[in-house]
Amino acid sequence: MIERVLLVKNKAGIHARPAALITQVATKFKCEVYIKKEEIAGWMNGKSLLGILSLEVFQGDRVILRCEGEDEREAMKSIARLFGKRFNED
Amino acid sequence: MKIKRFCGIGASSGIVKGKAYLFSLGRQMPIKRELQEKERKEEKAMLRYALEKTKEEIATVMEKIKNDFGAKFSEIFNVHLALLDDPMLIPIAERNINKGVNASYAFSEAVRMVIDNLSLHSAQAGRTIEILHDISAKMFYHLGERDYKRLEDIAEKVILVARNISPYDTASIPKEKIAGILCSMGTQTSHAAILARALRIPAVLGIPDIENIVLQDDIIILDGRKGLVIVNPGKREDELYQRRKKEEELEVYFKEGLVHLPPKTKDGHRINLSANIELADEVHLIRKENADGIGLFRTEFLFVERLDIPDEDEQTRVYSEIGEIAYPHYVTIRTLDIGEDKIPLFLKEKGSSSLRAIRLLLKYKEIFKTQLRAILKANKKGNIKVMFPMVTCADELIKAIALLKEAKCELKKEGVLFEEDIEIGTMIETPSSAVACDTLVDLVDFFSIGTNDLIQYTLVVDRTNPDTAYLYEPLHPSILRLIKNVIDVGHKAGVWVAMCGEMASDPLYTPLLLGLGIDELSVNWDVMGRIKKAIRDATMDEVKQIAEKALSLTKPEDIRKFLNKEAKWKEK
Numbered sequence: 001m002i003e004r005v006l007l008v009k010n011k012a013g014i015h016a017r018p019a020a021l022i023t024q025v026a027t028k029f030k031c032e033v034y035i036k037k038e039e040i041a042g043w044m045n046g047k048s049l050l051g052i053l054s055l056e057v058f059q060g061d062r063v064i065l066r067c068e069g070e071d072e073r074e075a076m077k078s079i080a081r082l083f084g085k086r087f088n089e090d
Numbered sequence: 091m092k093i094k095r096f097c098g099i100g101a102s103s104g105i106v107k108g109k110a111y112l113f114s115l116g117r118q119m120p121i122k123r124e125l126q127e128k129e130r131k132e133e134k135a136m137l138r139y140a141l142e143k144t145k146e147e148i149a150t151v152m153e154k155i156k157n158d159f160g161a162k163f164s165e166i167f168n169v170h171l172a173l174l175d176d177p178m179l180i181p182i183a184e185r186n187i188n189k190g191v192n193a194s195y196a197f198s199e200a201v202r203m204v205i206d207n208l209s210l211h212s213a214q215a216g217r218t219i220e221i222l223h224d225i226s227a228k229m230f231y232h233l234g235e236r237d238y239k240r241l242e243d244i245a246e247k248v249i250l251v252a253r254n255i256s257p258y259d260t261a262s263i264p265k266e267k268i269a270g271i272l273c274s275m276g277t278q279t280s281h282a283a284i285l286a287r288a289l290r291i292p293a294v295l296g297i298p299d300i301e302n303i304v305l306q307d308d309i310i311i312l313d314g315r316k317g318l319v320i321v322n323p324g325k326r327e328d329e330l331y332q333r334r335k336k337e338e339e340l341e342v343y344f345k346e347g348l349v350h351l352p353p354k355t356k357d358g359h360r361i362n363l364s365a366n367i368e369l370a371d372e373v374h375l376i377r378k379e380n381a382d383g384i385g386l387f388r389t390e391f392l393f394v395e396r397l398d399i400p401d402e403d404e405q406t407r408v409y410s411e412i413g414e415i416a417y418p419h420y421v422t423i424r425t426l427d428i429g430e431d432k433i434p435l436f437l438k439e440k441g442s443s444s445l446r447a448i449r450l451l452l453k454y455k456e457i458f459k460t461q462l463r464a465i466l467k468a469n470k471k472g473n474i475k476v477m478f479p480m481v482t483c484a485d486e487l488i489k490a491i492a493l494l495k496e497a498k499c500e501l502k503k504e505g506v507l508f509e510e511d512i513e514i515g516t517m518i519e520t521p522s523s524a525v526a527c528d529t530l531v532d533l534v535d536f537f538s539i540g541t542n543d544l545i546q547y548t549l550v551v552d553r554t555n556p557d558t559a560y561l562y563e564p565l566h567p568s569i570l571r572l573i574k575n576v577i578d579v580g581h582k583a584g585v586w587v588a589m590c591g592e593m594a595s596d597p598l599y600t601p602l603l604l605g606l607g608i609d610e611l612s613v614n615w616d617v618m619g620r621i622k623k624a625i626r627d628a629t630m631d632e633v634k635q636i637a638e639k640a641l642s643l644t645k646p647e648d649i650r651k652f653l654n655k656e657a658k659w660k661e662k
Contacts, residue, residue, distance in 0.1 A: 011399065011456075012399070015217070016166075016169040016217055016218050016221070017165060017166070017168070017169060019169075019172070020168045020169045020171075020172035021168070023172045023175070023176070024168065024172060027175070045177055045178075047177060048176050048177045048178050049169070049172040049173055049176050049218075050173070050176050050178045050179065050204050050207070050208070050218075051176075051177075051178060053208060053215065053218055054207055054208060056215075089399070
């Protein structure tokens with residue numbers, strides 16, 4: 001199981017479109033993917049757009065991404081890349 | 091049948107009469123049916139079948155939009171697909187089936203649970219909920235709930251009545267079958283409004299709950315310019331409708347005869363007659379309609395209904411194209427005028443009636459500066475002007491102009507070539523700016539009076555509220571005095587004064603506005619002929635007397651009667 005703290009840099013935060021991107025990438029992998037806001041309890045399924053949206057993540061928020069399973073490293077790398085690229089937004 | 095009248099937002103002009111076609115977005119609950127143990131498997135198979143069908147349908151629409159408008163516009167449907175695949179939706183619906191209810195009810199319960207879980211106050215959730223309703227409608231249809239009407243199934247020309255029209259429906263709307271659009275949601279800048287104007291379908295939006303008031307097959311008269319809706323019209327309304335129809339036909343006649351003649355009074359006083367546009371494509375009409383320029387280019391269509399902010403390159407491309415097509419005519423680009431119910435999704439602001447237009451831009455300076463940089467970069471030939479909306483005091487204007495200067499400096503440093511000497515204007519659409527326009531006049535090259543907001547704010551009238559809409563009165567003495575003040579102050583300082591609000595688009599007011607000394611009327615394309623006719627029928631001596639007399643009257647209805655009596659354009 002690996003975890004990483006990721007900073008949300010795009011202006012709009014994680015609204016429906018970035019959330020859809022995350023789930024699209026996450027579902028490609030076998031491992032479990034969880035996501036939560038740094039300071040708030042409650043993990044959400046990273047393969048669920050509705051789960052991610054219910055976190056209400058805005059610009060400047062930090063989230064923790066957890067991947068658990070055989071391809072966890074690849075999954076982490078791919079999803080973290082989305083955050084790094086600001087979900088291709090600005 | 092009782093005649094019902096409503097007043098909403100005239101979102102796309104034209105007058106039509108037709109049958110109502112109620113188009114629900116899956117808001118009704120499907121009927122619950124208890125299942126036998128052995129039926130459950132079959133219901134689950136049906137759910138899966140509907141899921142696949144819905145996904146196929148969405149993929150087809152995505153492909154179509156991608157081809158027609160580009161990949162960026164089709165991206166929203168990734169959200170539809172991700173929702174359909176969401177572990178919190180279909181699996182929950184399946185669990186509901188296991189508990190012994192039919193598939194469509196099970197699905198609707200899952201959707202309801204999901205919506206309950208999403209915070210209803212977040213702008214992020216609002217869009218998702220709309221999309222959930224949208225996909226629900228498709229799912230229900232494929233689950234055999236054929237009461238859920240689909241746009242594709244419309245057989246005759248109808249007036250579409252809905253709560254809202256989604257991007258999905260937008261893409262699949264059968265233009266030839268829609269005579270008019272009537273929605274309870276929406277404003278001038280919403281998706282449905284922009285679409286309706288682009289497709290030239292008359293539309294009235296913003297009448298609360300209209301989809302529950304109108305019944306299927308009710309006869310509706312819809313006036314898209316005035317925002318009027320009459321349900322089950324009587325003889326009198328029918329006559330009125332026929333008369334307005336005739337006026338529209340006259341309009342065509344005016345246009346054909348007058349299109350190559352200048353907007354000049356009988357005694358040779360020339361004013362500018364320009365157009366308001368909001369879709370880049372409309373700028374092509376500038377030659378066909380022989381307009382003097384674009385007096386108002388609304389930029390909202392670039393921003394609303396999308397999840398990301400259009401970047402500098404995209405904006406530059408759009409503005410450059412418009413500038414080039416219009417050249418040598420001018421284009422007045424108004425910076426983003428957005429707010430209230432239309433806070434874009436990329437901002438996390440909650441709707442606020444006062445944080446809009448220039449205030450919103452001054453708060454989000456980066457968005458503002460990106461737009462200003464794009465406008466400057468597009469101004470290669472010097473025919474683009476920039477205009478700031480909703481200004482209330484000099485300070486706002488000073489800040490905006492400072493930002494424009496900053497953008498210019500940056501571009502110069504970057505070695506970008508552009509025409510530095512750009513004309514700057516401000517909308518006068520608040521009572522504060524109209525009263526104290528002398529404090530603004532030295533900062534700008536032109537004023538443009540926006541009558542819609544000016545009237546709304548001065549008379550404290552919400553046009554979308556049926557209880558007060560009748561108070562919306564362009565001929566209120568306060569409005570006429572404000573307009574006179576703006577023109578007088580502008581002219582004294584050598585500043586050009588235009589008008590781009592609805593008032594400019596009604597020929598009844600043309601002599602009065604000419605008499606007050608307006609330099610430019612920026613109007614909707616469809617009334618250009620009539621306004622030109624009104625100008626060409628006037629002489630300056632006459633209109634000055636008309637203005638003087640109008641200003642001396644105290645009751646709006648007296649002023650209206652007087653103007654009606656004087657209206658020469660009505661003859662012939």
